Amino acid sequence: MKHLVGLILFFISSSAFAWEISLDRTNHVGIRKIDILKQENGAYIFNGKDLGKTLPAKVLAAWKQIEKGPVKSSRLLQCESGKFVFTKKDNKKSLRREGCTEGDAYGQMIKNIEEVRTYSQGT
Incomplete structure (x- = not known):
């Protein structure tokens, strides 16, 4: 019984610190990433690639900016260049x-994604 309680607490505590961000984008010709x-x-x-428990300062700063996500847009989306969907989920x-x-905000978000991507390819 003692081990069962420990196992339940482990799953609750480990899932409490888990979150996922997905950035789904499509350009004007339909290419999706x-x-x-x-x-x-x-x-x-x-x-899908584990980068470890610590990141270099520059990569960590980019990661934190991605976590914040884009600002909410109040206008209707009539996008000639394509659209993106940013989703952040936790428990x-x-x-x-x-x-x-x-736009500048989207460009900065992609720059941050590329910073993390470059680091992930080097590890």
Whole structure:
């Protein structure tokens, strides 16, 4: 019984610190790209690759900016360049934001994604 309680507490505590971000984007010709960032049990995971429990300062700063997500847009989306869907899920809630694949904010988000991608390819 003691081990069962410990096992239940382990699953509750490990899942409490887990979240997932997906960035699904499509350009104007229909090419689709999806990136998935996760943090589970203190480990950073990018597109299925475990990056470890610590990241270099520059990569960590990019990761934190991605976590914040894009600002909410109040206008109707008439995007000529394409659209993106940003989704952040954890155990209790889900955040979904849509936007156009254009502008300074989108460019900065992609720059941060590429910073993490470059690091993941080097590990």
